[in-house]
Amino acid sequence: MRNILIVARKEIQEGLRNRWVLATTLLLAALALTLTFLGSAPTGNVGVRALDVVIVSLSSLTIFLLPLIALLISHDAIVGEMERGTMLLLLSYPVARWQVLLGKFAGHLAILAFATLVGYGAAAGALVATGAAIDAQSWAAFAFMIGSSILLGAAFIAVGYLVSALVRERGTAAGIAIGIWLMFVLIYDMALLGVLVLDQGQTVSGVALNALLLLNPTDAYRLFNLTGSGNVSAFSGMAGVAQTSTLSPPVLLAALVAWALVPLMLAAIAFSRREL
Amino acid sequence: MTGTVEIRNVSKRFGKLEAVRDVCFELPEGETIALVGHNGAGKTTLLKLMLGLIRPSSGSIRVLGEDPAAGEFAARRHLGYLPENVSFNSALTGSETLAFYARLKRESSAAVAPLLERVGLSHAAGRRVGTYSKGMRQRLGLAQALLGEPRILLLDEPTTGLDPALRQSFYEIIEELRGHGTMVLLSSHALTELEERAGRVVIMNRGVKVADGSLDELRHIARLPTRIRLKVADSGLADVPCWLGPLGEWRRVNGRVLEIDASPDQKIELLRRATAVGAPVEDVDISPPTLDELYAHFLRSQEALR
Numbered sequence: 001m002r003n004i005l006i007v008a009r010k011e012i013q014e015g016l017r018n019r020w021v022l023a024t025t026l027l028l029a030a031l032a033l034t035l036t037f038l039g040s041a042p043t044g045n046v047g048v049r050a051l052d053v054v055i056v057s058l059s060s061l062t063i064f065l066l067p068l069i070a071l072l073i074s075h076d077a078i079v080g081e082m083e084r085g086t087m088l089l090l091l092s093y094p095v096a097r098w099q100v101l102l103g104k105f106a107g108h109l110a111i112l113a114f115a116t117l118v119g120y121g122a123a124a125g126a127l128v129a130t131g132a133a134i135d136a137q138s139w140a141a142f143a144f145m146i147g148s149s150i151l152l153g154a155a156f157i158a159v160g161y162l163v164s165a166l167v168r169e170r171g172t173a174a175g176i177a178i179g180i181w182l183m184f185v186l187i188y189d190m191a192l193l194g195v196l197v198l199d200q201g202q203t204v205s206g207v208a209l210n211a212l213l214l215l216n217p218t219d220a221y222r223l224f225n226l227t228g229s230g231n232v233s234a235f236s237g238m239a240g241v242a243q244t245s246t247l248s249p250p251v252l253l254a255a256l257v258a259w260a261l262v263p264l265m266l267a268a269i270a271f272s273r274r275e276l
Numbered sequence: 277m278t279g280t281v282e283i284r285n286v287s288k289r290f291g292k293l294e295a296v297r298d299v300c301f302e303l304p305e306g307e308t309i310a311l312v313g314h315n316g317a318g319k320t321t322l323l324k325l326m327l328g329l330i331r332p333s334s335g336s337i338r339v340l341g342e343d344p345a346a347g348e349f350a351a352r353r354h355l356g357y358l359p360e361n362v363s364f365n366s367a368l369t370g371s372e373t374l375a376f377y378a379r380l381k382r383e384s385s386a387a388v389a390p391l392l393e394r395v396g397l398s399h400a401a402g403r404r405v406g407t408y409s410k411g412m413r414q415r416l417g418l419a420q421a422l423l424g425e426p427r428i429l430l431l432d433e434p435t436t437g438l439d440p441a442l443r444q445s446f447y448e449i450i451e452e453l454r455g456h457g458t459m460v461l462l463s464s465h466a467l468t469e470l471e472e473r474a475g476r477v478v479i480m481n482r483g484v485k486v487a488d489g490s491l492d493e494l495r496h497i498a499r500l501p502t503r504i505r506l507k508v509a510d511s512g513l514a515d516v517p518c519w520l521g522p523l524g525e526w527r528r529v530n531g532r533v534l535e536i537d538a539s540p541d542q543k544i545e546l547l548r549r550a551t552a553v554g555a556p557v558e559d560v561d562i563s564p565p566t567l568d569e570l571y572a573h574f575l576r577s578q579e580a581l582r
Contacts, residue, residue: 006379010368017367017404085363089420092327092359093380094352275290276329 003095007103015111028119036123050132055145059225062149063218067156074160075177077104080170098268112153145225155217155259162263165270188216210247217259224252280305280428280459286335295321297483303459310470311463313480319463323430356426360433362417366406377420391419410437429460471567479574487574498573500565501537507559508532
């Protein structure tokens with residue numbers, strides 16, 4: 001346990017030093033603030049549920065940005081250290097490989113969580129500062145949104161580690177990471193929609209659709225946030241889907257957790273088998 | 277003497293390449309041992325096997341009584357390693373880097389400053405490692421290997437990039453540790469440098485151990501001639517074979533100096549004649565075969581066997 005914390009601490013220290021933490025926090029805060037004020041324009045100042053609108057726009061931002069940031073920091077974690085030669089020295093110390101991996105995971109996740117919390121928190125803070133009235137239900141939905149965003153980030157950090165543990169060169173890892181981002185964030189949904197349109201509900205059953213949605217962490221995240229709370233789904237236009245989808249929020253959350261844990265485990269196995 | 281490292285019939289294959297073949301040796305504590313060989317002779321592979329970074333294809337390895345490839349491997353706390361071309365994360369400072377490694381070895385952070393002082397890096401402790409020169413990185417690498425008074429030191433090409441003064445203090449540190457019972461394994465190309473330091477030499481070639489012993493033992497096995505130089509008075513130059521006898525090949529180098537390659541059993545007899553009363557010799561200079569020559573000899577004899 002102590003080794004994990006030591007490695008995590010070093011990752012955070014490095015993140016602070018090379019300004020990763022600063023850059024991601026500023027980026028998320030800037031985009032979140034922009035979306036908050038642009039997003040509230042259509043509802044005007046009467047906006048009864050200003051925070052719910054913010055949740056919708058921020059969760060869309062999360063789907064694009066957090067997987068990208070997570071893959072950027074994680075794809076290099078193992079193969080990069082091996083190429084630079086720092087892994088050789090680290091593994092000659094009394095620390096097991098799985099401890100190195102978990103330590104890095106804890107460190108990277110902490111960086112991402114900090115950036116998300118501060119960045120999105122700034123948006124909510126700005127909203128409060130403008131005098132918008134926000135009820136407890138909205139706050140809960142907002143908290144769930146931040147929590148699930150961090151979970152989505154964790155899933156993509158784990159996927160990035162898996163790639164990093166499997167490939168031989170950093171360039172390959174970067175290429176695959178970009179491919180994974182494109183696949184999950186852009187192509188998967190378009191392909192799924194295309195299939196559904198062509199299929200006209202003939203062969204793809206509701207169960208199959210649910211399974212297909214769970215196979216993509218970003219879809220699980222989207223459904224969780226856009227349909228999880230009744231108020232939010234009314235704004236998001238996903239109300240129709242929410243009614244037909246039989247996936248409950250706990251199931252969606254469990255899918256996200258699985259998306260973080262399974263790749264992490266596979267990465268640990270791949271890393272432990274690797275020869276330096 | 278207790279063994280720190282035991283290697284028994286170890287082979288390691290990478291696909292088709294056999295990097296190490298059926299190697300056996302034991303490294304007792306309190307010795308400085310040189311591991312010598314070409315690039316690709318299997319030196320680094322042996323070091324990695326001892327560290328447990330790779331597993332042997334066959335055979336067994338014990339380091340401080342444990343299997344190094346088993347998980348966390350507590351014995352690593354008593355082990356210092358300096359890899360060839362050591363590198364560090366460039367974002368952190370020298371003392372931050374060393375503090376990180378100290379924590380992993382459960383050493384107090386109070387050990388960091390004295391160690392940096394010892395390798396002459398105090399002035400750069402607060403600078404980012406990215407700004408360090410090659411020699412400074414090597415010193416930092418040495419500092420991390422020395423953390424926690426190791427019982428085993430595995431040093432891969434330790435003196436590359438070090439200036440002569442630092443090289444000297446490096447060997448002083450090694451000698452001091454050895455005096456406390458540390459086993460120091462030096463893998464290097466710089467043979468002349470090792471010659472005076474290493475009590476024992478292990479020569480590797482193409483994954484096979486070709487020689488193992490103290491320098492004297494190796495000289496004994498190799499039976500290489502000792503080079504003797506005699507500075508001869510003018511009177512003696514005329515009929516050398518007469519007073520020197522038919523002992524080995526001799527040749528004249530620059531004027532009055534004779535150079536003789538004496539085989540081990542002729543050596544004493546030759547010296548006796550050269551220093552006998554009335555012999556026209558003004559000065560004698562004897563150089564036994566160097567590690568360089570021994571190394572070349574063992575490589576040749578192994579190649580001849582193939």
